[in-house]
Amino acid sequence: EAGVVQSPRYKIIEKKQPVAFWCNPISGHNTLYWYLQNLGQGPELLIRYENEEAVDDSQLPKDRFSAERLKGVDSTLKIQPAELGDSAVYLCASSLGGDGETQYFGPGTRLLVL
Amino acid sequence: AQSVTQPDIHITVSEGASLELRCNYSYGATPYLFWYVQSPGQGLQLLLKYFSGDTLVQGIKGFEAEFKRSQSSFNLRKPSVHWSDAAEYFCAVGPHSGGGADGLTFGKGTHLIIQP
Numbered sequence: 301e302a303g304v305v306q307s308p309r310y311k312i313i314e315k316k317q318p319v320a321f322w323c324n325p326i327s328g329h330n331t332l333y334w335y336l337q338n339l340g341q342g343p344e345l346l347i348r349y350e351n352e353e354a355v356d357d358s359q360l361p362k363d364r365f366s367a368e369r370l371k372g373v374d375s376t377l378k379i380q381p382a383e384l385g386d387s388a389v390y391l392c393a394s395s396l397g398g399d400g401e402t403q404y405f406g407p408g409t410r411l412l413v414l
Numbered sequence: 415a416q417s418v419t420q421p422d423i424h425i426t427v428s429e430g431a432s433l434e435l436r437c438n439y440s441y442g443a444t445p446y447l448f449w450y451v452q453s454p455g456q457g458l459q460l461l462l463k464y465f466s467g468d469t470l471v472q473g474i475k476g477f478e479a480e481f482k483r484s485q486s487s488f489n490l491r492k493p494s495v496h497w498s499d500a501a502e503y504f505c506a507v508g509p510h511s512g513g514g515a516d517g518l519t520f521g522k523g524t525h526l527i528i529q530p
Contacts, residue, residue, distance in 0.1 A: 304457070333517055342418075342504050342520030343458070356517060391457060400446040400465050400508060403518060405457035 302326070304406035306392050312412045318380035321409045325373065325394030332369060333403060334377050335391040343391055349375065350397060382413045416441040416507050420521035427495050428529050435490040435524050437505030446508040447488040448518065449479055453501045461503075464488065475499070500528045 305324040313319050325332050330351050335343035346365070348356040351372035360367065364383070369375040379386055389408040395401040417440045427433050439445060446465055450458040462473025469481040479490045488505060502525050506518040 335517070340522070342506070342522050343518075344520070345517030348517050393458075400463070402448075402460055402463065405450075405459075407455070407457045 304392055304394055304404055306390075306406035306409055308409055309407060310410050310412075312414065313382055314414050315384055316381040318378065319382050319411060320379075321377045321390050321392075321411075323375045323377070323392030323406060325375070325392070326404055329394035329396055329404075330372070331395045331397040331401070332375050333393040333395075334367060334375070335393065335405075337389040337391055337408070339388070346377070379411075382411075384413050387411055387413045416445065416519045418505050418507050418519055418521035420503075420505055420524050422524045423522070424525045424527065426527040426529055429497055430494050433490075433492045433495045433499070433526070435503050435505075435526070437488045437490065437521060438486050439488065439505070439507045440486065441507055444483070447479075447481060448506040448508065449473065449477070449488070449490050450504045450506060450520075451501050452504065452523075458504065461490070495526075495528055497528045497530070500526055502526070 307322050332349040334346040336346050337343045347360045347367050349369045352369050367377045389410050391408045392406045393403040395403045419438045448463045449461040452458045461477045462471045464471045464481045471479050477492050481488050502523045504520050504523045506520045508518045
């Protein structure tokens with residue numbers, strides 16, 4: 301069974317440029333998460349989807365970040381414009397949903413903003 | 415709000431020696447508890463999880479963890495480490511929301527170094 305797929309794996313952009321990350325969850329997983337992982341830190345939740353609905357986006361900086369999950373499968377996370385402080389790893393995870401279900405993580409996209 | 419503390423940023427263990435990684439959590443009720451491992455350039459892989467019942471949980475790769483409610487701890491152990499265990503280890507807590515799988519709160523991680 302394929303795991304969570306993310307692309308690109310690495311991205312280097314200049315500040316003020318836009319960037320987008322893509323995530324394909326495990327087949328059948330209704331719940332999708334985007335996490336931000338800064339260097340030397342644990343992941344922090346940005347947004348959680350139940351099917352196509354964003355049910356928790358309280359930690360998403362909405363002035364520059366946006367996300368969508370059309371048709372309740374793939375998801376895209378966008379930053380526009382990117383700032384130097386956005387350099388981090390962006391992790392996508394998925395689960396079957398329901399309390400305590402295991403979250404399966406993708407390999408992440410490592411973003412460097414110059 | 416829940417929080418997780420991993421007091422050891424780095425731990426160095428000799429190959430074949432035993433290992434214990436500490437994790438303390440703060441949460442108003444019984445949480446779901448997880449240990450994940452992250453190798454360089456890789457995503458997080460679940461080692462084990464605690465929901466309820468037996469407080470000693472067995473995981474993959476020979477790891478186990480013990481939930482101690484009185485100490486708000488969920489320490490990870492392995493009797494004999496292998497060089498391939500060198501990685502970053504994260505403890506995480508998830509709430510009993512009753513309404514779905516909320517996001518996890520992670521500790522800052524413990525970097526495990528294995529020396530020959």
